[in-house]
Amino acid sequence: MTSAKRPLRSAAYWLDHVAVWLMLAVAAAVPLTYAVAQFQYEKGTLATTAQTRSYLLAQYIARNPQYWQFEEARLVGFVNDSMLGAQPGERRRVLDAKGQVAVENVPQAPPRPLIEVALTLYDAGRPVGNLVVERSIRPLVLGTALVSAASLAIALLLIWLIKSVLLHALRQSESDLRFRAEHDTLTSLPNREHFRTRVVAAIEQAAQARTAVAVLFIDLDHFKAINDALGHDAGDATLCEVAQRLRSTIRQGDMVARLSGDEFAILLDVTHDAEVAAGVAREVASGVVTQCGRPFSFEGQVHRIGASVGIAVYPSDADTADALLAHADTAMLNAKRAGRGKHLRYAPAMQEAQRARLELEGDLRVAVAEGQFLLHYQPLIDLASGQLLGSEALLRWQHPQRGLVPPIEFITVLEEMGLIAEVGRWVMQRACCVTARWSHEHGRALKVAVNVSPLQFAQGEAFVETVRAVLAETGLPPQQLQLELTEGLLMSQSEQSLALMHQLRALGVSLAIDDFGTGYSSLAYLRSFPVDTLKIDRSFIRDLGPRPEHITLVYAIVQLGHNLGMKVTAEGIETAEQRSQLADLRCDTGQGYFLGRPVPEEVYARLLASGEPLVPAIVAPVVVQAAVLAAASGPVPAAGTGPTLSMPEPVPV
Ligand SMILES: Nc1nc2c(ncn2[C@@H]2O[C@H](COP(=O)(O)OP(=O)(O)OP(=O)(O)O)[C@@H](O)[C@H]2O)c(=O)[nH]1
Numbered sequence: 345m346t347s348a349k350r351p352l353r354s355a356a357y358w359l360d361h362v363a364v365w366l367m368l369a370v371a372a373a374v375p376l377t378y379a380v381a382q383f384q385y386e387k388g389t390l391a392t393t394a395q396t397r398s399y400l401l402a403q404y405i406a407r408n409p410q411y412w413q414f415e416e417a418r419l420v421g422f423v424n425d426s427m428l429g430a431q432p433g434e435r436r437r438v439l440d441a442k443g444q445v446a447v448e449n450v451p452q453a454p455p456r457p458l459i460e461v462a463l464t465l466y467d468a469g470r471p472v473g474n475l476v477v478e479r480s481i482r483p484l485v486l487g488t489a490l491v492s493a494a495s496l497a498i499a500l501l502l503i504w505l506i507k508s509v510l511l512h513a514l515r516q517s518e519s520d521l522r523f524r525a526e527h528d529t530l531t532s533l534p535n536r537e538h539f540r541t542r543v544v545a546a547i548e549q550a551a552q553a554r555t556a557v558a559v560l561f562i563d564l565d566h567f568k569a570i571n572d573a574l575g576h577d578a579g580d581a582t583l584c585e586v587a588q589r590l591r592s593t594i595r596q597g598d599m600v601a602r603l604s605g606d607e608f609a610i611l612l613d614v615t616h617d618a619e620v621a622a623g624v625a626r627e628v629a630s631g632v633v634t635q636c637g638r639p640f641s642f643e644g645q646v647h648r649i650g651a652s653v654g655i656a657v658y659p660s661d662a663d664t665a666d667a668l669l670a671h672a673d674t675a676m677l678n679a680k681r682a683g684r685g686k687h688l689r690y691a692p693a694m695q696e697a698q699r700a701r702l703e704l705e706g707d708l709r710v711a712v713a714e715g716q717f718l719l720h721y722q723p724l725i726d727l728a729s730g731q732l733l734g735s736e737a738l739l740r741w742q743h744p745q746r747g748l749v750p751p752i753e754f755i756t757v758l759e760e761m762g763l764i765a766e767v768g769r770w771v772m773q774r775a776c777c778v779t780a781r782w783s784h785e786h787g788r789a790l791k792v793a794v795n796v797s798p799l800q801f802a803q804g805e806a807f808v809e810t811v812r813a814v815l816a817e818t819g820l821p822p823q824q825l826q827l828e829l830t831e832g833l834l835m836s837q838s839e840q841s842l843a844l845m846h847q848l849r850a851l852g853v854s855l856a857i858d859d860f861g862t863g864y865s866s867l868a869y870l871r872s873f874p875v876d877t878l879k880i881d882r883s884f885i886r887d888l889g890p891r892p893e894h895i896t897l898v899y900a901i902v903q904l905g906h907n908l909g910m911k912v913t914a915e916g917i918e919t920a921e922q923r924s925q926l927a928d929l930r931c932d933t934g935q936g937y938f939l940g941r942p943v944p945e946e947v948y949a950r951l952l953a954s955g956e957p958l959v960p961a962i963v964a965p966v967v968v969q970a971a972v973l974a975a976a977s978g979p980v981p982a983a984g985t986g987p988t989l990s991m992p993e994p995v996p997v
Pocket residue numbers: 530563564565566567568569571575576577578579580583604605606
């Protein structure tokens with residue numbers, strides 16, 4: 345029960361219970377008050393009448409002490425109406441000392457009920473008779489009855505009004521308020537609190553009936569992109585459409601709720617054991633993933649999102665509502681980390697992973713705040729001459745307890761925590777600053793390559809501004825900075841990416857495609873994007889020897905790059921033979937353990953200072969043309985056995 349409901353509930357209660365009785369009490373009090381007031385008035389006027397007459401009589405008696413009671417003609421004046429304006433229906437009598445009527449204004453008693461005042465008449469302090477005045481209060485009784493009837497009628501009318509109009513309106517607004525307290529205003533789905541209450545009740549029932557309850561925790565994938573690209577209204581419309589689609593995936597008796605933002609949940613009441621419930625939950629989750637994966641449209645624009653779903657089942661995964669929800673949430677996070685667009689059931693190991701993840705997030709926050717990051721530099725070598733051209737700056741994390749942590753263990757987490765832009769800027773700043781200094785010290789224009797996260801790139805104009813600012817701050821000539829982008833980044837938002845790449849190129853920096861050949865390497869984008877360098881993924885280089893067909897592929901990539909006016913860099917060169925083969929294939933530059941491992945800043949500085957070539961120049965290159973042709977004429981690798989390199993268009997090699 346929320347506090348918002350209490351005032352209205354008590355108002356309805358008050359109206360329903362107290363007001364009705366109050367109306368009846370007022371209805372009773374009005375005639376009662378009327379009757380009492382009228383009675384007091386009657387009594388008051390009667391007493392006044394009697395006292396006035398007795399006073400006059402007393403004077404008369406004092407003048408005629410012996411005979412007053414026998415002078416009827418004189419006495420009549422004391423009891424007649426004309427004297428004191430007495431009321432009709434009033435009898436006034438003068439009695440002598442024996443109680444005999446000496447005179448009276450009317451012979452009959454007034455109609456009952458009566459009120460009466462009797463006053464003793466004195467002569468020199470001795471009682472000589474009585475004056476008795478009686479008045480009928482029948483009109484008062486009738487008046488009271490009329491007033492009672494009228495006030496009862498008014499009270500009943502008011503009660504009817506309260507009951508049928510006010511109370512109804514109040515109950516209506518009370519139920520409106522309760523609905524609003526329990527539902528989300530945007531989608532009209534039950535909210536988190538209401539959902540939790542239902543889960544608690546479902547678990548109680550299931551505990552008695554020995555059945556199961558399944559909870560699905562749903563988080564939309566890439567929902568933020570809709571807000572960013574199409575605006576908040578499009579985001580709202582999408583949330584409403586998602587709510588509609590989720591409703592269509594459940595049966596009557598189940599519940600779908602919006603927990604917050606782009607988080608939804610489904611409660612499945614299953615009248616079987618936990619394993620059957622888990623099966624049902626998987627089916628529903630699969631429906632949810634399918635439904636959310638269908639395109640959405642807003643004002644003619646079509647967009648896609650997705651959903652990651654976590655499942656937890658009572659009693660096998662948790663035995664309280666909160667634990668069930670938390671475990672479903674944990675499973676959802678795992679589904680997200682496993683690539684999104686999936687559903688996963690909770691497993692106890694996930695909790696340990698979750699704990700480790702939370703610890704990692706905490707440590708990373710400290711790392712960002714305390715500057716625990718550093719850069720290693722891997723030499724970039726001209727393959728033919730062996731000359732050092734520059735380096736690729738690689739991020740490392742100097743963890744106080746764990747030592748040096750490689751980026752694969754924390755870059756994605758930094759991205760998910762929204763910290764990658766901050767760290768990415770630091771990387772660029774540091775790499776440019778150090779390279780500018782080294783270039784100055786050695787009188788050479790050294791290059792430095794910096795990796796760009798898709799999330800940095802997604803900042804759009806802000807990212808271009810960051811690059812511009814870093815170059816200005818560090819004084820590194822833009823031609824010496826190379827930004828390395830992934831294929832996936834270019835494929836996801838082609839139009840915006842193209843515009844952004846042109847802006848970056850306009851700054852003077854060069855652009856490279858990293859890990860080329862591992863994604864969907866469309867030749868169409870290679871032709872249209874302003875790329876300067878292709879970096880062939882290490883997986884092609886590693887197998888150059890054992891898999892001759894890789895020689896063909898690398899040769900094709902080198903030729904493709906050159907024909908499109910790009911330089912080609914080979915990554916992961918680990919042997920002298922690979923270096924020779926690549927040099928012979930006319931690959932321009934290379935990186936790899938054979939040419940130089942990533943080293944700390946000071947080690948790289950010593951390397952530069954020594955002036956020694958890292959590898960000797962190739963004096964007489966081995967001609968591998970024959971090997972290339974031999975490999976090319978050999979069996980074509982089966983689809984899916986080698987690295988992905990789809991080439992939808994014929995290439996002028
Ligand atoms: N339009 C709209 N946006 C909302 C509403 N509530 C929350 N959001 C936005 O929804 C987004 C949810 O954040 P995330 O779940 O991290 O975004 P996401 O892109 O789905 O990220 P992943 O879950 O990692 O795929 C945030 O950008 C919120 O600003 C709402 O009522 N309307």
